[in-house]
Amino acid sequence: MTIHILNGFVYGGLLYILSVGLVLIFGLRRVVNFAHGGLFMVGAYVGYAVALHAGFFTGLAAAIAVLAAIGILLDIGVFRPLQRHDPLLTVLVTFGILLILEDLVRSIWGKDYVTVSVPALLSGNVEFLGLQYPVYRLMVIALALVTMAGLTLWLKRSAIGLHVRASSVDAVTTAMQGVNTDRVSATVVGIGAALAGMSGVVAGPLLTLSPSMGSYILVDCFIVVVVGGLGSFTGAFLAAMAIGQIHNFGIVYLPWAASSIPFLIMIGVLIWRPQGLAGGAST
Amino acid sequence: MSVQAATSLPAPAARPAAIAFGIALAAAVVGIVLPLLVASPVTLSLATQGLTNAILATSVGFLIRQSGFVSFGHATFFGMGAYVTGLLLKHTGLALEAILPLAIALPAALAFVVGLVVVRVSGVAFSMLTLAVAQVFYEIVVKWRDFAGGDDGLSVTLPPRVFGLPTTLFQEPGDMFRIVWVTLVVILFLLFLLARSRFGRLCFAIKDNEERARFIGYRTLMPRALVFAISAAIGSIGGVLFVLYNGFVSPDVLHWTMSGSALVMAIIGGAEFLIGPAIGAVVFLAAKDKLGDITEHWQAIIGFTLILVTVRWPHGLVGTIWHWIRRRGRGGRA
Numbered sequence: 073m074t075i076h077i078l079n080g081f082v083y084g085g086l087l088y089i090l091s092v093g094l095v096l097i098f099g100l101r102r103v104v105n106f107a108h109g110g111l112f113m114v115g116a117y118v119g120y121a122v123a124l125h126a127g128f129f130t131g132l133a134a135a136i137a138v139l140a141a142i143g144i145l146l147d148i149g150v151f152r153p154l155q156r157h158d159p160l161l162t163v164l165v166t167f168g169i170l171l172i173l174e175d176l177v178r179s180i181w182g183k184d185y186v187t188v189s190v191p192a193l194l195s196g197n198v199e200f201l202g203l204q205y206p207v208y209r210l211m212v213i214a215l216a217l218v219t220m221a222g223l224t225l226w227l228k229r230s231a232i233g234l235h236v237r238a239s240s241v242d243a244v245t246t247a248m249q250g251v252n253t254d255r256v257s258a259t260v261v262g263i264g265a266a267l268a269g270m271s272g273v274v275a276g277p278l279l280t281l282s283p284s285m286g287s288y289i290l291v292d293c294f295i296v297v298v299v300g301g302l303g304s305f306t307g308a309f310l311a312a313m314a315i316g317q318i319h320n321f322g323i324v325y326l327p328w329a330a331s332s333i334p335f336l337i338m339i340g341v342l343i344w345r346p347q348g349l350a351g352g353a354s355t
Numbered sequence: 356m357s358v359q360a361a362t363s364l365p366a367p368a369a370r371p372a373a374i375a376f377g378i379a380l381a382a383a384v385v386g387i388v389l390p391l392l393v394a395s396p397v398t399l400s401l402a403t404q405g406l407t408n409a410i411l412a413t414s415v416g417f418l419i420r421q422s423g424f425v426s427f428g429h430a431t432f433f434g435m436g437a438y439v440t441g442l443l444l445k446h447t448g449l450a451l452e453a454i455l456p457l458a459i460a461l462p463a464a465l466a467f468v469v470g471l472v473v474v475r476v477s478g479v480a481f482s483m484l485t486l487a488v489a490q491v492f493y494e495i496v497v498k499w500r501d502f503a504g505g506d507d508g509l510s511v512t513l514p515p516r517v518f519g520l521p522t523t524l525f526q527e528p529g530d531m532f533r534i535v536w537v538t539l540v541v542i543l544f545l546l547f548l549l550a551r552s553r554f555g556r557l558c559f560a561i562k563d564n565e566e567r568a569r570f571i572g573y574r575t576l577m578p579r580a581l582v583f584a585i586s587a588a589i590g591s592i593g594g595v596l597f598v599l600y601n602g603f604v605s606p607d608v609l610h611w612t613m614s615g616s617a618l619v620m621a622i623i624g625g626a627e628f629l630i631g632p633a634i635g636a637v638v639f640l641a642a643k644d645k646l647g648d649i650t651e652h653w654q655a656i657i658g659f660t661l662i663l664v665t666v667r668w669p670h671g672l673v674g675t676i677w678h679w680i681r682r683r684g685r686g687g688r689a
Contacts (some may be wrong), residue, residue, distance in 0.1 A: 179651065
């Protein structure tokens with residue numbers, strides 16, 4: 073029982089790190105980034121390629137750096153020029169980017185599944201809550217908690233965090249107060265993409281890598297973001313953890329319905345509380 | 356202004372309808388003759404597949420045009436049309452004559468009920484909601500191995516005759532090409548009439564400003580759900596023709612990437628125009644076939660085209676050509 077709950081938190085943690093990037097980008101640019109799954113996938117492959125030569129942690133750092141750069145380019149090259157257009161247009165463009173990223177990765181690394189092994193430093197099991205549990209999985213949960221704590225501190229305590237929160241509420245007014253919203257946005261999309269890359273690398277030893285891994289997990293992310301409330305950071309955390317649990321218990325106890333339940337929850341939430349469970353709180 | 360336009364519209368309205376009928380009739384004749392001129396059965400077969408996709412793209416485009424809703428889940432209705440046909444043939448003793456209308460009516464009815472709920476949200480939320488609903492159906496079919504064949508798909512054996520015609524017609528590329536073509540032409544003509552009808556104009560008014568339409572005194576929920584249902588019915592017609600032609604259906608046609616492709620076709624062709632999505636579908640699949648031979652980077656090309664079209668030519672292929680002709684025409688007169 074405990075092991076299922078822990079596994080649920082592992083998947084939930086992974087979903088949180090990925091989804092919170094989506095939430096950050098939505099908050100600033102009002103865009104649902106379909107390319108986010110692609111960024112996750114690129115992150116996983118960059119991490120894998122670098123890890124082959126320089127070890128897992130260098131791979132992690134490299135993926136975060138590369139994805140942060142891609143994110144900034146994405147904001148400057150795509151989101152900024154399109155900000156006055158219909159948000160749906162940007163959605164279609166990000167869908168196009170997803171297709172291109174998948175093709176790119178497929179032509180570099182092939183379409184076969186790739187597996188990544190757990191780094192030696194984090195391999196093996198440890199005694200936790202009375203059972204033997206893999207160290208790596210515990211570290212994923214810890215990473216999610218650290219990410220949440222770090223983001224919360226950054227958003228609540230730093231000047232740029234204040235600007236981010238202000239821009240999420242009303243970008244025009246924030247700009248009128250003298251905040252360079254374009255720079256804020258580039259930072260935020262960069263961080264969102266970097267988080268996607270980080271979750272991709274971290275997911276490597278847990279999932280198998282394939283060019284389509286991004287479009288699969290993207291749909292789960294949408295569920296998290298919608299259930300938590302578009303633009304709500306706390307909501308994303310709670311929703312990710314809940315979806316992680318449901319996903320895991322579903323696989324164990326209701327295998328035939330496991331993959332439908334999260335969708336049904338999303339549909340229910342969109343109908344009864346379109347602003348999301350934590351929506352409106354805007355934190 | 357709108358009152359003026361509304362009272363003076365009916366009189367000249369008959370003419371365009373007659374012209375459209377003429378065009379539709381001519382298009383139908385062209386489609387019936389066309390297979391005689393194409394020798395290669397492979398090309399005909401591809402064209403037939405392309406046309407079933409054109410029907411799906413038309414349904415997605417119609418929804419955008421008539422109500423402004425961008426669906427990321429229309430593969431559901433296409434797939435349902437195919438699966439209802441296949442499952443009823445396999446598990447019940449119903450005659451194909453009864454199954455065909457059911458395979459269109461059931462998805463439409465479902466879409467109406469779903470529509471009453473989903474059209475309450477708009478914009479990106481609607482897209483994500485349709486995506487979620489569609490994925491539920493995908494997962495159900497994949498999981499339901501005994502009944503729907505799961506991942507392996509479902510083979511469909513047709514009875515020898517339907518409506519007094521041999522069903523071998525459906526699997527012969529030339530004849531099926533004619534059937535699908537004429538179906539598409541009829542759908543487009545009916546949609547043309549619908550857009551010009553009172554109901555169609557009410558839908559445009561709601562699309563423009565839902566609140567205003569409501570304050571004028573119109574009910575806005577029902578028309579939007581109805582448009583969603585009509586669009587689903589069209590999508591399911593595509594699915595029915597697809598399964599009749601292939602004799603096989605797999606969950607791939609229900610996956611959200613299929614909905615994505617249909618949307619891409621509609622956008623590339625130009626969703627503001629009735630015929631845009633169908634043209635988009637044909638161009639999309641012709642390009643896929645041609646480019647598939649030359650390069651493996653088909654998907655990147657689609658992605659790039661999608662970005663280019665949405666950013667540079669938001670009116671799509673048909674729209675861009677239309678505006679170009681109009682600009683030239685005006686230049687000539689001046």
